[in-house]
Amino acid sequence: MSDRDNRQVNISIDLAAIRHNLKRARDNAPGKKIFSVVKADAYGHGLTRILPALTESDAFAVANVAEGVGIRAAGEQKPVLVLQGYHSVKQLNDCRAGGLWPVIHHAEQLEMLTAKQTSKASLVCWVKVDSGMGRLGFKPEQIKQVCAVLIDKGVRVAGLLTHFASADRRDDISTDRQLRVFRKVDVPQDCAEIDRSAANSAALLNRPDSHFDWVRPGLMLYGADPLEYQSRASQSVDFGLQPAMRVTAPVIAIRELNRGDRVGYGGTYECTGPTKIAIVGAGYGDGYPRTVAAGTCVMLGNRRCTIVGRVSMDSMSIDISALSVAPPIDYPVTLWGHASLLVDEIADRVGTIPYELLCAIRGKRSWHDPTVEVNVRKIIDD
């Protein structure tokens, strides 16, 4: 029995939402090819289980070779870009054997190509340019030489990519700066026609000038808004994304407290009058953040209820005084993924990003395709 099976948090993944969000990516980047980014187990959504929702992708992008091997084992035939490339000859051989496209971003990877035990199977790669993020990649002036070495070693260079540091912030001039650098990168004559890729979700939605040949959406496929909170607040456009992950946990007790009673560790919350509390069976042990700010909500049916006191390891307390009828024990409370309570809101409340919450949450996962299984959503809503 896996750790996930012991948990009472339920994570329900809506494949139709993912399919819809991929279509939004297509609509916003017409004529461009799409790498669907499915690293970190598809941002916590279950890589192999969501592949049927991503059949319209042109290719996939994962973080590491093991993830690439996993996606091939799941039967996926389309190109798979390995964003961190290989770090050993064994991984290089796995790339060759699985037809994975490693990203080449440092000199040691070039040296591994001539190692003795290297398989001779053909290799297609992408080369990463550090256009200003200061993370992975060669300096722009090194790219021509790197491509020449790769070609000399019999590797096909399929493309050049770069990654933005602040595309989630509208009007951040660093994106313009990075674009200028990326556009100017010089390549050898034999590579003149190679593809280019720069845009993550935020750039895909906001910066058509960054689309080049391939876009690389991740977060937007899962229905979270890729823009940073301030930028989101100032924008008038609704990207029409649908949340793919809904997280619920059961009510495990109802308590009647009085004025002056305190709730939870540290007694940080004091009741100002008669207060009805529902204890919900989820906490930081399930990956729900302990650090949510006061006033953070959950959804009980279609009603917002506030979390009171500290989030514990496996429970949290919510104020249900405003409800005319208390929920029955075991009633599912939505922690995020309701149309009126998106993961983006919880992330803002913790001072983090939706990526972190989606990847960290643990529970029993199930996958639904409402376009096939009519009413699955309705049953959960009721």
Ligand SMILES: Cc1ncc(COP(=O)(O)O)c(C=O)c1O
């Ligand atoms: C190199 C690279 N490209 C694309 C993405 C997708 O970014 P996002 O999830 O913001 O769309 C990531 C994710 O971090 C990445 O590291």
